[in-house]
Amino acid sequence: xxxxxxxxxxxxxxxxxxxxxxxxxxxxxxxxxxxxxxxxxxxxxxxxxxxxxxxxxxxxxxxxxxxxxxxxxxxxxxxxxxxxxxxxxxxxxxxxxxxxxxxxxxxxxxxxxxxxxxxxxxxxxxxxxxxxxxxxxxxxxxxxxx
Amino acid sequence: xxxxxxxxxxxxxxxxxxxxxxxxxxxxxxxxxxxxxxxxxxxxxxxxxxxxxxxxxxxxxxxxxxxxxxxxxxxxxxxxxxxxxxxxxxxxxx
Numbered sequence: 001x002x003x004x005x006x007x008x009x010x011x012x013x014x015x016x017x018x019x020x021x022x023x024x025x026x027x028x029x030x031x032x033x034x035x036x037x038x039x040x041x042x043x044x045x046x047x048x049x050x051x052x053x054x055x056x057x058x059x060x061x062x063x064x065x066x067x068x069x070x071x072x073x074x075x076x077x078x079x080x081x082x083x084x085x086x087x088x089x090x091x092x093x094x095x096x097x098x099x100x101x102x103x104x105x106x107x108x109x110x111x112x113x114x115x116x117x118x119x120x121x122x123x124x125x126x127x128x129x130x131x132x133x134x135x136x137x138x139x140x141x142x143x144x145x146x
Numbered sequence: 147x148x149x150x151x152x153x154x155x156x157x158x159x160x161x162x163x164x165x166x167x168x169x170x171x172x173x174x175x176x177x178x179x180x181x182x183x184x185x186x187x188x189x190x191x192x193x194x195x196x197x198x199x200x201x202x203x204x205x206x207x208x209x210x211x212x213x214x215x216x217x218x219x220x221x222x223x224x225x226x227x228x229x230x231x232x233x234x235x236x237x238x239x240x
Contacts, residue, residue: 003191023185058189066199068206082159088198088207090158090190094217095209097162104151104163105170112202 002047004036005087005140011130012059028057061085062133064124068092070100070116071109080104081118087140149175156182158190165221 014021030052037047061083063069069084082100083089089096099110124132149172153164156178168174176182194211198204217225 001191022180023189056189058186061186067203082163085159085186088195088203090187090192091194092198092203092206092210093158093162093187094213095206097159097164098166098209098213099206100163101166101170105167105172112205115202 002033002037004033005137006032006036007138009060009134009137011134013126013130023059026057026059028055030055060087060137061089062087062136064121064129064132064136066136068096068116069118070096070113071103071118074119084116086136147175149173151175152177157185157187158183159187169220 010027012026017025033055037044041048063084063086066086067084068082068086068089070082071080073079073081080100080103082096085092099113103109103113121129151164151167151172151174153160153167153174153176156164156176160176160178161182164174164176194214195207196204196211198207213220214225214227217223217227
């Protein structure tokens with residue numbers, strides 16, 4: 001399996017897509033993977049020489065600070081959010097779901113979880129959210145403080 | 147339809163939260179536009195890492211590995227998972 005994050009990702013706003021939109025409608029560019037695998041051709045030549053059995057891509061949900069979003073919405077009692085995967089939502093979903101469920105059912109935030117509160121960004125305009133998200137995606141493997 | 151918890155979206159995060167709410171004794175309804183895991187979750191690489199960019203995410207990642215590895219024990223449903231031991235191309239530890 002080979003994958004990676006391109007420097008010029010395509011932002012997609014579901015609100016501006018047709019109601020029939022699904023992840024299948026996201027355009028895929030095999031050239032992105034060709035360029036990325038070429039960078040490791042010396043270390044892993046098989047990655048470049050092996051035929052493609054499956055080419056797939058999903059939709060990342062990026063946040064301005066690269067962290068998950070999980071917790072209650074302050075102005076809408078009873079509504080909770082769990083999102084902002086930033087590319088590691090699936091692999092963290094067992095523990096994130098467990099933590100949010102504990103928060104919902106006990107009313108007490110599990111240790112450390114309040115930093116993921118959905119209201120931490122204030123009122124960022126949409127274009128700032130998009131530009132921050134694109135930057136996070138393109139700098140995915142940069143170290144994050146804290 | 148009445149339920150203690152209504153989850154919108156049957157991806158990995160929604161289903162995980164729904165499962166744990168149900169295990170805590172709550173009645174749960176999950177609403178999904180398409181089919182479970184059919185969108186971003188179904189396209190994930192499926193790789194679990196032991197170390198993430200900060201302490202909280204590393205703790206969540208390791209807890210997730212433990213939950214996935216013991217899924218059949220606490221959820222009662224078999225889950226295929228392999229510890230395949232990847233190597234980073236730059237020689238660092240995975």
